[in-house]
Amino acid sequence: xxxxxxxxxTLVASLISLMERGTSPWRRTWDGPLTGHHVNLRSGxxxxxxxxxxxxxxxxxxxxxxxxxxxWAEAKTLGLAPRRGSKAVHVLQPMVHGPxxxxxxxxxxxxxxxxxxFNAVDLVGEAxxxxxxxxxxxxxxLMRPEPERLAAAEALLQRWPVPMSHGGSEAxxxxxxxxxxLPERCAFHSAAAFYATWAHEVIHSTGHATRLNRxxxxxxxxxxxxxxxxxxxxxxxxxxxxxxxxxxxANHAAYLASWVALxxxxxxxxxxxxxxxxxxxxxxxxxxxxxxxxxTR
Numbered sequence: 181x182x183x184x185x186x187x188x189x190t191l192v193a194s195l196i197s198l199m200e201r202g203t204s205p206w207r208r209t210w211d212g213p214l215t216g217h218h219v220n221l222r223s224g225x226x227x228x229x230x231x232x233x234x235x236x237x238x239x240x241x242x243x244x245x246x247x248x249x250x251x252w253a254e255a256k257t258l259g260l261a262p263r264r265g266s267k268a269v270h271v272l273q274p275m276v277h278g279p280x281x282x283x284x285x286x287x288x289x290x291x292x293x294x295x296x297x298f299n300a301v302d303l304v305g306e307a308x309x310x311x312x313x314x315x316x317x318x319x320x321x322l323m324r325p326e327p328e329r330l331a332a333a334e335a336l337l338q339r340w341p342v343p344m345s346h347g348g349s350e351a352x353x354x355x356x357x358x359x360x361x362l363p364e365r366c367a368f369h370s371a372a373a374f375y376a377t378w379a380h381e382v383i384h385s386t387g388h389a390t391r392l393n394r395x396x397x398x399x400x401x402x403x404x405x406x407x408x409x410x411x412x413x414x415x416x417x418x419x420x421x422x423x424x425x426x427x428x429x430a431n432h433a434a435y436l437a438s439w440v441a442l443x444x445x446x447x448x449x450x451x452x453x454x455x456x457x458x459x460x461x462x463x464x465x466x467x468x469x470x471x472x473x474x475x476t477r
Contacts, residue, residue: 188447190270190294191234196440217421221248221300221311222258224318228467230454231271232421233414238269239299248300248315255298260305268296272454292451324424326372333375333423336465342385344378351377353384355396360385375425376416383415384408386460394456403442407453410439415457422465 218227218235227235227249239247252268255261262268273295300312324332337344342353344360351362360381368374387394387408394411398404420426442449461467 184291184451185448187272187292187294188449188451191272192443192447192450196443217424218247218249219315220254221250221303221315222254224315227271229272229274230414230418230458233417233454233457234271235269235297236417236421242266242299242301244299244301246300246312248312249297250300250303251295251297255303255305258305258311259307260303260311262298263302263304266298266302268298270294270296329424330371330375333379333425336423337375337378337382340382340385340464342382342388344381351381353381355388358385358388358390372426375423376420379419379423379425380412380416382464383412383419383457383460386415386463387411391463392456392459406439406442407449410442410453411456411460414453415460418457418461419464422461422467 218232218239219225220227235247235249239245249269250258250260252262271294272292275291275293277289277291300308342358342360344362346364347361349363349367351360353360360378362374362378362381365371365374368377384396386392387396394408395404396408398406398408
């Protein structure tokens, strides 16, 4: 329990510092010749689970457009070093444990510890330009055209069992009707913004009693409302990452204030929310099977 509390405290300290800036640093535009997926700078291995959410926050805090990351020890082996004054972003590294002597099931278990990684913009060294060019070249071969990405997102969201209709000027999900309502498509400033908003409401709908059964009954200003909105906002970041459509999130000062208060009161809430986020997104679009070794420190 102590290790869990320490892990949560490390993550929350970083997240609160972002939120108290009063902005939405997780806004994702998906422009430029990048797939947008967060990967290890040297190997290109993707960061998995809920880690893309934490890395997106960290990337936008430092106004970076490079989703490339490297741990301190690995950077040193590459002849790189963090720029003076730069701050690491902490992600969750899974630690697999074998069964204990008194475990009759013979099964192991997984815990998580914070792992510090640095964004490419925070690194210096002669090898950096070559590493960046190699990573960009790899991204160019993997990048799908925007129309293809948006069409794939449309098809997946249409298959989601919660019906969507258009009407009014607000986007919302009704648990009672189990229905999503969005403004007309022409009201959005881009196709990507439309799909990102749709994705946000789809995350809410995963909490229905017949699915993941989260508390969706909270009224505006209540802790349960703020918690669910945090799940939806961060969930849409992760879903946008998997669908390669990004996330177009409103900057609601009231939400930010509620989240900061929630996390101050209970740092372990962040780990719970990230767990809810991952379960919600896995229900919509399961994470691709791991085909490479986990990211390197």
